[in-house]
Amino acid sequence: MTASLPVDAVLAEVDRSFPDSVARLCDLLRIPSVSTKPDHAPEVRRAAEWLRGELAGLGFEATVRDTEGHPMVVAHHPGPGAGAEVPHLLYYGHYDVQPPEPLELWDSPPFEPTIVDARHGPRVVARGAVDDKGQVMTFLEAFRAWHAVHGTLPVRVSVLLEGEEETGSPSLVPFLKANAAELKADVCIITDTNSWDIETPAITTRLRGLLYVEVTLHGPSHDLHSGLFGGAVLNPINALTRILGRIHDDAGRVRFPGFYDGVEEPAAEELAMWRDLGFDEAAFLAGVGLTAPAGEAGRSLPERLWSRPTCDINGIIGGYTGEGAKTVIAAQATAKFSCRLVPGQDPDRVLAGIRTFLEEHTPPDGRWEIRTFGKSPAFRVPPDSPHLRAALAGLGDVFAKPAVLLGSGGSIPVAGYVRDELGYDTILVGFGLDDDRIHSPNEKFELKCLHNGIRAHAAMLARFAAPAAG
Amino acid sequence: MTASLPVDAVLAEVDRSFPDSVARLCDLLRIPSVSTKPDHAPEVRRAAEWLRGELAGLGFEATVRDTEGHPMVVAHHPGPGAGAEVPHLLYYGHYDVQPPEPLELWDSPPFEPTIVDARHGPRVVARGAVDDKGQVMTFLEAFRAWHAVHGTLPVRVSVLLEGEEETGSPSLVPFLKANAAELKADVCIITDTNSWDIETPAITTRLRGLLYVEVTLHGPSHDLHSGLFGGAVLNPINALTRILGRIHDDAGRVRFPGFYDGVEEPAAEELAMWRDLGFDEAAFLAGVGLTAPAGEAGRSLPERLWSRPTCDINGIIGGYTGEGAKTVIAAQATAKFSCRLVPGQDPDRVLAGIRTFLEEHTPPDGRWEIRTFGKSPAFRVPPDSPHLRAALAGLGDVFAKPAVLLGSGGSIPVAGYVRDELGYDTILVGFGLDDDRIHSPNEKFELKCLHNGIRAHAAMLARFAAPAAG
Numbered sequence: 001m002t003a004s005l006p007v008d009a010v011l012a013e014v015d016r017s018f019p020d021s022v023a024r025l026c027d028l029l030r031i032p033s034v035s036t037k038p039d040h041a042p043e044v045r046r047a048a049e050w051l052r053g054e055l056a057g058l059g060f061e062a063t064v065r066d067t068e069g070h071p072m073v074v075a076h077h078p079g080p081g082a083g084a085e086v087p088h089l090l091y092y093g094h095y096d097v098q099p100p101e102p103l104e105l106w107d108s109p110p111f112e113p114t115i116v117d118a119r120h121g122p123r124v125v126a127r128g129a130v131d132d133k134g135q136v137m138t139f140l141e142a143f144r145a146w147h148a149v150h151g152t153l154p155v156r157v158s159v160l161l162e163g164e165e166e167t168g169s170p171s172l173v174p175f176l177k178a179n180a181a182e183l184k185a186d187v188c189i190i191t192d193t194n195s196w197d198i199e200t201p202a203i204t205t206r207l208r209g210l211l212y213v214e215v216t217l218h219g220p221s222h223d224l225h226s227g228l229f230g231g232a233v234l235n236p237i238n239a240l241t242r243i244l245g246r247i248h249d250d251a252g253r254v255r256f257p258g259f260y261d262g263v264e265e266p267a268a269e270e271l272a273m274w275r276d277l278g279f280d281e282a283a284f285l286a287g288v289g290l291t292a293p294a295g296e297a298g299r300s301l302p303e304r305l306w307s308r309p310t311c312d313i314n315g316i317i318g319g320y321t322g323e324g325a326k327t328v329i330a331a332q333a334t335a336k337f338s339c340r341l342v343p344g345q346d347p348d349r350v351l352a353g354i355r356t357f358l359e360e361h362t363p364p365d366g367r368w369e370i371r372t373f374g375k376s377p378a379f380r381v382p383p384d385s386p387h388l389r390a391a392l393a394g395l396g397d398v399f400a401k402p403a404v405l406l407g408s409g410g411s412i413p414v415a416g417y418v419r420d421e422l423g424y425d426t427i428l429v430g431f432g433l434d435d436d437r438i439h440s441p442n443e444k445f446e447l448k449c450l451h452n453g454i455r456a457h458a459a460m461l462a463r464f465a466a467p468a469a470g
Numbered sequence: 471m472t473a474s475l476p477v478d479a480v481l482a483e484v485d486r487s488f489p490d491s492v493a494r495l496c497d498l499l500r501i502p503s504v505s506t507k508p509d510h511a512p513e514v515r516r517a518a519e520w521l522r523g524e525l526a527g528l529g530f531e532a533t534v535r536d537t538e539g540h541p542m543v544v545a546h547h548p549g550p551g552a553g554a555e556v557p558h559l560l561y562y563g564h565y566d567v568q569p570p571e572p573l574e575l576w577d578s579p580p581f582e583p584t585i586v587d588a589r590h591g592p593r594v595v596a597r598g599a600v601d602d603k604g605q606v607m608t609f610l611e612a613f614r615a616w617h618a619v620h621g622t623l624p625v626r627v628s629v630l631l632e633g634e635e636e637t638g639s640p641s642l643v644p645f646l647k648a649n650a651a652e653l654k655a656d657v658c659i660i661t662d663t664n665s666w667d668i669e670t671p672a673i674t675t676r677l678r679g680l681l682y683v684e685v686t687l688h689g690p691s692h693d694l695h696s697g698l699f700g701g702a703v704l705n706p707i708n709a710l711t712r713i714l715g716r717i718h719d720d721a722g723r724v725r726f727p728g729f730y731d732g733v734e735e736p737a738a739e740e741l742a743m744w745r746d747l748g749f750d751e752a753a754f755l756a757g758v759g760l761t762a763p764a765g766e767a768g769r770s771l772p773e774r775l776w777s778r779p780t781c782d783i784n785g786i787i788g789g790y791t792g793e794g795a796k797t798v799i800a801a802q803a804t805a806k807f808s809c810r811l812v813p814g815q816d817p818d819r820v821l822a823g824i825r826t827f828l829e830e831h832t833p834p835d836g837r838w839e840i841r842t843f844g845k846s847p848a849f850r851v852p853p854d855s856p857h858l859r860a861a862l863a864g865l866g867d868v869f870a871k872p873a874v875l876l877g878s879g880g881s882i883p884v885a886g887y888v889r890d891e892l893g894y895d896t897i898l899v900g901f902g903l904d905d906d907r908i909h910s911p912n913e914k915f916e917l918k919c920l921h922n923g924i925r926a927h928a929a930m931l932a933r934f935a936a937p938a939a940g
Contacts, residue, residue, distance in 0.1 A: 212795045212797070214795075219760070220758040220759050221758055221760075222575075223910045223911075225880060226784055227878070227881050228879050228908075230775075231764075231775060231778055231779075231780035231879065232763055232879075233755065233760055233763070237784075237805075241711040241805075242715035244712075245716065248712070289690050290691075290703055290704060291835055294704045294834070296701065304701045305699075311708075312696045312701075312708060313705065314789050315788065316803065318783075322506070323506070325638055325682045325684075325844055326569070327682065327880075327881075329782055329784070333786065334791075335707075335711075336791075338795070338797060363764070364764070409699065410695060
């Protein structure tokens with residue numbers, strides 16, 4: 001890409017108008033769009049209307065669409081013109097935010113965005129600063145710069161912004177199903193993830209899936225006195241700990257039958273890239289008060305977190321749990337546990353393996369009750385995706401350091417929904433940092449990250465328009 | 471014993487006044503003296519005051535004595551007179567009760583005693599109906615009948631009623647030590663055990679001891695997201711289930727180091743008596759909804775329950791235990807578990823073995839917090855005790871079937887404390903049934919058992935007064 005290409009003028013416009021971009025982000029941050037609080041519903045809608053207005057001003061056909069819950073913002077831009085052969089991109093983000101509580105831990109009011117100077121220069125502190133209002137503004141301001149310089153965008157663009165991400169996106173799949181034709185595109189761009197560090201952009205190409213179950217082991221017909229019955233009858237807590245305690249073998253591997261069937265090992269180049277990241281295991285562990293890694297022996301932490309399936313018990317309860325002593329044998333005991341899933345694993349087969357494992361270990365007279373609370377496969381962007389290559393090229397245009405490809409141990413369900421309901425891939429590219437305190441008091445977004453994010457989206461738009469130039 | 475002896479008129483008085491005895495028991499049951507709940511302390515004291523008043527009305531010098539915890543009721547009756555050479559008996563019982571929870575499983579409110587007709591005739595349903603308020607009333611009403619007919623008691627009697635039995639009796643040993651001279655007697659009578667069946671009285675000559683501990687395993691400094699950290703960090707619930715799940719080997723034996731050191735096998739004649747009982751294992755299990763025995767392989771249920779040590783987890787809690795899913799790795803997990811101990815086991819050595827076991831299995835970065843809520847050795851009455859013979863004779867006076875000598879899986883630590891601190895033996899004679907649901911919802915006491923218990927105590931008083939007539 002040379003200085004004569006149209007993107008250079010756009011990047012110059014991004015730099016010139018950056019103070020206005022910050023001001024607009026602050027306007028959005030002042031709207032307390034807390035989706036989980038019913039009494040904040042009008043504020044959630046006000047944020048949607050604000051975004052609709054901004055998109056309409058940039059040449060989008062923009063609408064606010066009602067759902068059973070909070071509304072969706074949907075907007076379409078035709079790109080350079082009906083005759084042009086350009087890709088069609090769907091940008092996804094969310095405009096709702098987590099509750100700000102506990103308020104007393106904030107240094108400034110959560111919905112009065114405050115610019116504070118810190119080691120990376122100025123940052124904006126507010127609820128939603130990065131998650132996800134600040135990230136949404138990175139692509140919206142990139143659209144604005146293209147629009148200001150060229151009067152149009154270099155590709156067809158649709159935008160889908162939801163107001164329920166922080167409450168589990170209950171309306172999203174129904175909305176995708178009901179509007180699948182309208183939301184058809186070539187690739188989805190989600191900006192809700194982090195850079196590797198402030199100088200190194202990242203694309204997240206792997207997300208683990210999730211299978212969440214609750215199991216209750218029933219034994220005696222009622223609670224018993226542990227003296228009068230102990231040593232002669234089934235104790236469901238004894239039995240449940242014995243069974244759950246056998247989920248992992250001594251090497252940290254999960255023993256559910258067939259659990260590792262189909263699990264794909266990362267490619268050698270993926271492993272090499274993760275090795276080169278310089279992931280600071282000691283610092284990662286120290287951040288949560290630990291010194292030693294746990295889990296599967298013989299694997300680096302990035303491997304364990306991004307490419308290996310797990311089983312963690314998330315909750316357990318049974319018998320007497322109050323203060324002091326009660327000499328009881330409980331009639332039942334319950335645990336919730338979840339498996340993080342990786343590419344190649346079928347959640348239904350994993351669930352079948354769990355059932356088999358539990359049945360095989362059922363003590364005499366024991367009876368299981370099993371409930372499922374979530375079941376989604378892992379997500380992975382094919383390394384040879386042309387969209388991934390275009391995005392990497394765009395990042396390369398504006399960052400001095402090359403982008404890295406990461407995994408994430410968590411789940412971003414929308415990527416799976418887009419694949420399943422709309423039938424195309426997703427590129428996860430975001431500009432947050434690990435210390436941005438999302439969901440916590442004093443959430444912040446570095447203005448340098450905001451600026452780089454806008455520049456990166458502006459450059460990626462050019463690269464998506466002409467992937468061959470990448 | 472012939473019809474002319476003074477006990478016959480007393481038994482007639484017991485029968486005549488039985489409806490009043492039931493009414494008085496119900497008065498006591500209406501007081502929710504739950505010792506484990508700090509906010510119920512005034513109710514615990516109210517029960518103590520109620521009993522003090524009853525004893526004072528029967529010619530006792532009766533007092534409520536403060537302790538560090540709940541008060542003791544102490545009462546003394548001189549018996550037939552200073553000149554008479556009669557034995558001195560100490561009756562022990564407890565007036566505190568277990569928490570009634572879970573309330574929704576009760577058919578009637580736990581502190582509104584309700585008379586219900588069932589296969590043995592009427593029964594009273596309430597928390598404490600049998601454990602131990604109903605049992606305490608068996609000897610108290612026997613005293614009342616003697617007092618009504620003869621204006622006195624045939625032996626010297628002291629009474630010690632505590633309000634902390636259900637919380638491990640923390641004040642009892644200090645109180646016995648501090649008042650050893652006042653509480654000196656020839657033998658202690660404890661009424662907190664069961665008959666063999668509704669027609670067959672029993673004296674319990676073996677009690678298991680108890681060691682109750684609460685352990686918390688601490689891991690990360692705070693709760694973590696199971697996606698972002700799962701598979702790479704210590705999960706305290708995973709670890710705790712793994713450790714607790716290893717307490718028993720495949721033969722049902724406890725693996726704490728040194729756990730079986732010193733354990734005495736029952737004598738051949740004891741085993742023979744237990745065999746002759748015709749203990750109906752299937753019925754015992756069916757009563758609690760089970761079909762298969764658990765515990766140590768190769769031992770009869772009476773052996774497992776009366777002569778073998780155990781370890782039962784009484785409660786466990788950690789992480790998210792509400793409705794639905796939360797993808798959390800908890801910072802800690804807690805379990806309460808208890809060992810039933812048998813003659814020959816030293817509770818302190820068992821506790822040391824538990825600490826060793828936990829330490830040996832501590833995961834990296836794991837940290838234990840260990841609390842002890844009760845620690846008492848097992849107890850055994852010498853088969854040649856003259857007091858035991860007198861009690862058997864008294865039971866023979868009022869029951870058609872001869873009494874049997876049993877073990878009990880439960881713990882009544884006071885028997886050991888009396889032996890250790892006061893230096894005399896204890897006779898454990900009680901009138902509960904196995905299906906009384908003590909510590910569980912719908913606890914009950916058959917009125918027939920209450921009646922027989924009062925009659926038996928009235929007759930035993932006569933036999934203790936003249937043991938040679940036995």
